[in-house]
Amino acid sequence: MDALPEHMNIMAAPEPAVxxxxxxxxxxxxxxxxxxxxxxxxxxPTSFQVRNGEFVTILGPSGSGKTTILRLIGGFTQTxxxxxxxxxxxxxxxxxxxxxxxxxxxxxxxxxHKSAAGNVGYGLMVRKVAKAEALRRVDEALQLVGLETMGxxxxxxxxxxxxxxVALARSLVCQPRVLLLDEPLSALDADMRRQxxxxxxxxxxxxxxxxxxxxxxxxxxxxxxxxxxxxxxGKVEQIASPYEIYYRPETHFVATFxxxxxxxxxxxxxGGGVDLPIGPVACATDGRGKGEKVYAAIRPERIxxxxxxEAGKTGIECSVAEIGFAGAMTTVRVRPNSMPDLxxxxxxxSGRWIEDLTAGASVxxxxxxxxxxxxxxxAP
Amino acid sequence: MMNPVSRISLFVLVALVPxxxxxxxxxxxxxxxxxxxxxxxxxxxxTLSNYAAFLQQxxxxxxFVNTLGLCLQVSIICLVFGLxxxxxxxxxxxxxxxxxLFVVILPxxxxxxxxxxxxxxxxxxxxxxxxxxxxxxxxxxxxxxxxFSRDAIVLTQASMFFPYMVLPIFLNLERIPHSLTQAxxxxxxxxGMTFREVVLPLTMPGVVAGLVFVFIMSLGDYITPQMVGGxxxxxxxxxxxxxxxxxxxxxxxxxxxxxxxxxxxxxVGAVGMTSRQQRI
Numbered sequence: 001m002d003a004l005p006e007h008m009n010i011m012a013a014p015e016p017a018v019x020x021x022x023x024x025x026x027x028x029x030x031x032x033x034x035x036x037x038x039x040x041x042x043x044x045p046t047s048f049q050v051r052n053g054e055f056v057t058i059l060g061p062s063g064s065g066k067t068t069i070l071r072l073i074g075g076f077t078q079t080x081x082x083x084x085x086x087x088x089x090x091x092x093x094x095x096x097x098x099x100x101x102x103x104x105x106x107x108x109x110x111x112x113h114k115s116a117a118g119n120v121g122y123g124l125m126v127r128k129v130a131k132a133e134a135l136r137r138v139d140e141a142l143q144l145v146g147l148e149t150m151g152x153x154x155x156x157x158x159x160x161x162x163x164x165x166v167a168l169a170r171s172l173v174c175q176p177r178v179l180l181l182d183e184p185l186s187a188l189d190a191d192m193r194r195q196x197x198x199x200x201x202x203x204x205x206x207x208x209x210x211x212x213x214x215x216x217x218x219x220x221x222x223x224x225x226x227x228x229x230x231x232x233x234g235k236v237e238q239i240a241s242p243y244e245i246y247y248r249p250e251t252h253f254v255a256t257f258x259x260x261x262x263x264x265x266x267x268x269x270x271g272g273g274v275d276l277p278i279g280p281v282a283c284a285t286d287g288r289g290k291g292e293k294v295y296a297a298i299r300p301e302r303i304x305x306x307x308x309x310e311a312g313k314t315g316i317e318c319s320v321a322e323i324g325f326a327g328a329m330t331t332v333r334v335r336p337n338s339m340p341d342l343x344x345x346x347x348x349x350s351g352r353w354i355e356d357l358t359a360g361a362s363v364x365x366x367x368x369x370x371x372x373x374x375x376x377x378x379a380p
Numbered sequence: 381m382m383n384p385v386s387r388i389s390l391f392v393l394v395a396l397v398p399x400x401x402x403x404x405x406x407x408x409x410x411x412x413x414x415x416x417x418x419x420x421x422x423x424x425x426x427t428l429s430n431y432a433a434f435l436q437q438x439x440x441x442x443x444f445v446n447t448l449g450l451c452l453q454v455s456i457i458c459l460v461f462g463l464x465x466x467x468x469x470x471x472x473x474x475x476x477x478x479x480x481l482f483v484v485i486l487p488x489x490x491x492x493x494x495x496x497x498x499x500x501x502x503x504x505x506x507x508x509x510x511x512x513x514x515x516x517x518x519x520x521x522x523x524x525x526x527x528f529s530r531d532a533i534v535l536t537q538a539s540m541f542f543p544y545m546v547l548p549i550f551l552n553l554e555r556i557p558h559s560l561t562q563a564x565x566x567x568x569x570x571x572g573m574t575f576r577e578v579v580l581p582l583t584m585p586g587v588v589a590g591l592v593f594v595f596i597m598s599l600g601d602y603i604t605p606q607m608v609g610g611x612x613x614x615x616x617x618x619x620x621x622x623x624x625x626x627x628x629x630x631x632x633x634x635x636x637x638x639x640x641x642x643x644x645x646x647x648v649g650a651v652g653m654t655s656r657q658q659r660i
Contacts, residue, residue: 097566103562107559112582126577171567
């Protein structure tokens with residue numbers, strides 16, 4: 001179904017005039033919102049705000065409560081406690097049809113007996129929008145998602161990516177203050193998924209609607225979001241920009257959930273810095289007291305490898321344990337000579353001398369102490 | 381791998397039972413409808429006189445048309461009550477849903493005859509309904525009108541075939557993903573609008589299947605009209621039955637049977653055509 005010309009179509013930026021009439025920048029606030037089923041806590045009391053026009057991703061493994069949050073905002077599940085506000089207005093007790101939010105469902109939830117245009121126009125029909133205006137807005141929405149020629153097709157005649165875009169148009173045509181997206185890309189194949197990610201980001205930039213996006217895919221979260229809410233076991237682990245989430249994790253879960261990481265046990269030194277198994281390191285400790293047990297994390301790509309080391313620079317003498325070539329990058333597992341039980345993962349740009357490395361070779365691992373992030377070993 | 385001989389013999393073996401017990405009787409039955417009766421004997425000649433009799437004599441086609449009306453009435457009553465009941469069961473919490481469905485289809489496990497006698501005792505002269513109405517002073521003395529009337533047949537059949545309406549509609553409702561009703565609500569539709577715009581259109585195949593089930597069963601039923609319909613219960617099913625059991629004019633009865641089969645087949649075919657045009 002998805003031939004090349006259509007892919008090009010996805011990339012076409014929507015007309016600015018079209019974009020203006022769709023969606024709005026709502027401000028979303030969760031105030032101590034929780035959900036429990038009997039004694040099961042699906043969501044512990046959670047508070048956060050989403051700014052106007054922001055793209056926030058809720059990231060977590062299955063069972064972390066991320067979909068619960070979305071269903072609570074959408075009104076499909078009732079809160080056990082707390083308040084949900086959109087633009088300062090309490091919507092906690094409103095039914096879904098009276099909330100200023102719209103949801104793009106994981107399975108798209110397109111009405112099989114209605115055409116693409118019929119699906120997109122559904123929200124306008126139930127609101128009794130005048131026919132001429134409804135037609136115009138449906139056309140605009142279909143144009144926005146690059147399906148202006150597919151209006152008469154039925155969902156069963158559309159590909160997964162096209163159905164996805166119809167679902168998006170159907171929600172946007174209602175001009176939601178906040179758009180909720182429940183793992184909308186999980187059913188697509190990798191190629192289509194990447195295209196849809198770019199497309200979503202572009203649409204969001206154009207129409208400036210507040211997006212709350214749920215996913216379990218870390219890369220997706222990092223590449224799409226303004227901010228990420230990382231969830232685990234019904235509670236928020238960290239809320240921060242993708243960069244901070246990746247390089248400045250604040251909990252063990254965040255440090256290990258997103259990509260590879262090197263984690264070491266450490267103890268805060270008197271007067272700053274941390275004692276690590278590889279020796280004392282002068283990294284920031286954010287005012288933590290002496291003797292506090294901490295984790296120190298450093299990303300594999302923030303560690304460098306060198307055969308020799310210049311005088312005056314510090315490096316840890318290591319021996320190579322494992323080499324994994326992965327195209328542009330090569331992952332090398334090294335063991336410090338002083339601490340053979342410790343193993344460090346290093347990702348370096350592939351190169352001639354890396355190619356020549358063999359297991360057992362002696363190398364120096366170098367890093368900037370500023371790249372080490374330190375966080376408490378006890379859960380906050 | 382099987383050799384061709386054993387494959388063919390296996391096929392013959394498998395095909396034998398249906399051929400002998402279904403195909404051959406049907407052929408014999410259709411053939412009979414073209415035979416004549418002379419001096420109480422079936423004469424195997426080719427004649428269309430049986431079909432001509434059906435078309436020419438109002439006591440045959442008149443009854444047939446009346447019976448179609450009766451069946452339609454029964455089907456519509458079943459639909460009017462069956463759709464809300466199926467919808468109600470569907471909306472129940474998951475753990476109550478199947479027990480409740482079981483309660484509704486429980487009468488299917490009871491003997492047909494037992495149910496008929498139950499209706500006779502409810503509708504009869506000293507029956508429950510009469511006693512209730514007399515006790516509540518709505519009528520002075522028990523009435524005969526409930527039993528042995530066309531209404532009694534409609535009521536009894538509607539009640540007996542009710543599960544056949546609920547079941548297909550419920551199973552159809554079960555196939556509607558909850559996300560569709562949620563999406564409808566999410567897009568601003570009230571519960572009533574969601575029902576009209578999403579649930580009902582997607583339930584049409586179940587509704588049509590239920591209507592066909594009930595209609596065909598009502599059309600073929602000749603015992604209920606006899607048991608609760610009395611003189612008023614002269615339906616086409618009984619006309620067919622009497623050709624075989626009373627007047628011993630088997631060819632005429634067979635031709636009536638063929639008419640019934642053709643009507644049912646046409647009905648099923650028409651439904652199949654329309655459901656194929658839907659995108660569900």
